[in-house]
Amino acid sequence: MRAFTALEGVVMPIDRANVDTDMIIPKQFLKSIKRSGFGPYLFDELRYLDKGEPDMDCTHRPLNTEFSLNHERYAGANILLSRQNFGCGSSREHAPWALDDFGFRCLIAPSFADIFFNNCFKNGILPIQLSDEIVDQLFDVVDETEGFSLAVDLASQTITLPDGSSIAFEVDSFRKHCLLNGLDDIALTLEDADQIRAFEVGHKQKAPWLYR
């Protein structure tokens, strides 16, 4: 996995609660057997006025100019700001793949849905949970300040604002360790292969039918 250490960039807001994974990447794009190439279809139904299909050339599609992703002022944004329960719904990992492919590496919201949250860490994306109050304030400054950007530092668990003030955030220590070092979960788990085998021996005694 690619490591995540620090990031500085423009913040793009999506001011709605319950942004679900169907919204992040609609199902017709899930037919792909690849992990990449989803960026042009990120938020497809919010972003374009016509209906997107897999492998479509998006360069000439009609844009929904009301959607923040199409606003010039957020061009090149790599931090996404949204409301509670971000990433709810389907478990599709295509959602973080699409966010990543588009260029978002860090997400900020008051809460995230469990499966999505987990999927982000497996893909080198840092989801940051902040209080409703702070998220409200961020929405305000993002709105007021063209080109508003933040600097996120994972090691020190801080977000630094342009005025030099900073916000601390929480992150699970194991996930932080994996993100900082770009560690592959599977290789780590396989270091415990003997323990897994030992577990299986005991488990099989208790429930032999599971191993028939």
Add this chain to the structure above:
Amino acid sequence: MAGKTLYDKLWDQHLVTQREDGTALIYIDRHLIHEVTSPQAFEGLRIAGRKPWRTAANIATPDHNVPTTTVERLEGLEGIEDEISRIQIQTLDDNCDELGITEFKINDIRQGIVHVVGPEQGATLPGMTVVCGDSHTSTHGALGALAHGIGTSEVEHVLATQCLLAKKMKNMLIRIDGKLRNGVTAKDLVLAIIGKIGTAGGTGYAMEFGGEAIRDLSVEGRMTVCNMAIEAGARAGMIACDQKTIDYCKGRPLAPQGEDWALAEKSWLDWCSDDDAVFDHVVEMRAEDIAPQVTWGSSPEMVASITDRVPVPAEETDPTRRQSLERALEYMGLNGGQLIKDIPLDKVFIGSCTNSRIEDLRAAAAVVQGQQVSTKIKLAMVVPGSGLVQKQAESEGLNDIFTAAGFEWREPGCSMCLAMNADKLQEGEHCASTSNRNFEGRQGFGGRSHLVSPAMAAAAAIAGRFVDVREMGEG
């Protein structure tokens, strides 16, 4: 010391190792696989030169992309018109063949929606840990199992290690005491729960459903409830194992047999929460208070009783909620204050892993029998959850009841639940749907889904609008 919850017990029994930082390695007994979330995982495995840890723990079936019209299904895989769908299903076949994973392929009678197939085959059983790259894996918790959805990276992780990296969730109990009224089903029950606690109410929790009304449900009804735990934010929903669960599992192809069965049956009754178990959060509801439910918005929590009205945004004081309410009504083409019964309908869909089992089809057929689908309805379809459900329904003549009334009788698959195949809503169309998600665009670009029980969907098809199934005589 306080007793343990069902979740605590399942967790403890599958704990391989607990790390200092709070993460744990949890052993997975059953891994279910479908075509959409697995190709990248198999590819990852191949690139790293790894093999499945325990091949026999995996079972696969294609469901999301399979066409459901009989004509298109005749030719099997080759007959799938959508090339991208065909390639995805072919990829699943190839991966399973290469690695020796059991797969119920497209026209195998055992093929179907992965969450219908698992319990039906006895592939998911009490006391198991079950995962699948699909959020509705919570369904299998109805058997007294720990079951939840995972992402594709985790699919690869489970394939390679038979384990999952996890952190223990908190315990929540949803207790429904009393008896459900006639015409009120498991689906109405779970929609009412989501209406009460919200779509994020269960985030971070393993959610156990208990109480008299839950115990009274059939095992299939319990699956409907657990299926939608994820719509309440809980990755895992579960219900204690009891004699009904055991009877349900008995004799299924992959269920234990002979001596194993005797041993299993004895141990399974322990898969319940201890009387003195402590939950971090308890929600209580009375079954009698629940009426048939209909969602009016674009989130499962936007739900009302059939006798109610669509809420009025101006009456909502919280600005974020008001905004999402307004947006939902605009998307749904509804007015605040409008009667639920006045919502116009274009299509009816009976199917999905929530409600496509034999009891669901029986409940719908009982309402439909001898009636005609309203001329206002452009399409009414029934999509059985598996080939075996389809066969059973046909042997009971349910298909004839549906087709005589003007319903289409389809081949098994996910179908219009997420509209990855040709079954979808057109822009602006309203659909009475027995599925689990009414998100924007879920059932087709611009489509408007209203989640209901099979009986309510059937009644809506006949009436051409939502009606209270309790007023339809039989109910």
